[in-house]
Amino acid sequence: MFKEKFTRYLKTQTPFLFIIDFECNSPLIFTLDEAKEKGVLFDVKGLRNVVYRPVSKTIDMALNPINQTEYFKRFNNVMKHLINGDTYLINLTFPTEIKGNFGLKDVFNCSKAPYKLLFKDEFVVFSPECFICTQNQEIFTYPMKGTIDANLKNAEEQLLKNKKEEWEHNTIVDLMRNDLSMIADEVVLNKYRFVERINTNAQDLLQTSSEIKGVLKPNYQETLCDDILRLLPAGSISGAPKTKTVEIIKENEIEERGYYTGIFGIFDGKEIDSAVNIRFIQKQKQKFVFRSGGGITCNSKADEEYEEMLKKVYIPIEK
């Protein structure tokens, strides 16, 4: 059903929205009108199915994260695998319960991000990270790894000189080059570790990304659905080598990822643009849960990674 619709809409140039979970068990596809009727709203770089004015709102948030002892136990399990070479890079994530002066729709309205999605009253995504996009028969991906508080002295220089960040970034670049090479030809690294700034409710951040490009086959519309599924789960939120790393993730995380760290994207009638579903808040019973995590390598320290995971519990806002 999903694949058939995906391919048919592509071939008939019918705009659509798609959402795929981390486990690839429950992919969803909607025409833009269907999405709106079902309460699925999106805003991808200004292309949206909802009339709203992004509002400025002060966000207050109280965090109730996984306790450190529990985190450290799971981190140490993962570290054994890293030392053994079972994985070179693994993304480990946990839920943090949050309490604040907002609902999911407020977050959708006031957050500032290139990729925003509100899925009914179930979850909201405000992701900075592109998964893949197409442009004139070419496909691009922008793995994002490495952040620093923008207010630190020489923040940009510190970030670029940080060896641990560099090694982790290199791993994700090689992983994403590999993944694009599975579905495209002539894969090249166009830009390496460029710096971008993000404003948040707490602090401003700098982050590093790279750009990788490949050439799609002339009739790529026929296979693009399968090709995208082949790339999942996305490298930046799983790790390398992927198969073994995903097993280790499942052994050590508390709950299924579901739509968190899956992807969502839109087809505008010509091209696809899609995001990795990070910066994700979901409603579980009557509680709000912010899910976050980070890439762990053999050089990672448990306390720093725990802090890093909590630092990502923020909402980027209009300024």
Place this chain on the structure above:
Amino acid sequence: MKVILLDNKDSFTYNIVNILRCYDIELDVADSTLFSPEKLKEYDKIILSPGPGLSDDFPILKKAIRYSEESMKPLLGICLGHQAIGEYFGGQLIRMNHPVHGQRISCHVDNSNPLFKEIPKEIEVGMYHSWTIRSTPNKLKLIALSPDNVVLSFCHKTHPIYGVQFHPESFMSKQGKKILENFLSL
């Protein structure tokens, strides 16, 4: 020329494919855990991909090396594949105190060897490993060494069997494409 690339459930395998696509060869990629060793005879050259864990987790590797030794068909092992070659010829695998995943280092190569033909003596390479072969076994010859004396490449003294601990397919290995081309020219 038919080349088989045995994929050890790795996530860098298609970086190798992306390079090999530039050459006029027939390339097959196979999941090494499902590949039957009898099929090796259909190919002219064999490449063993990197991969997680230990070479003994992938029993096909040492069978492929034995086949290459008997048939004299060229074989290249990368990272895990390199370690499989080292162990097959009696080398000892040791775990490093500090794994080097994602690191770029400068490496000294013997460019009189066909694998490193027309390559500078000092090259930058990308690495992802937590195990190494401690010293070069008798039947093999050391052809690349890291600044802190880790064995980074060896070849068989009389057979076209080559191992590289570093990753020629990584974007960090600027000479990686040339190294794979040299292997295809053997």
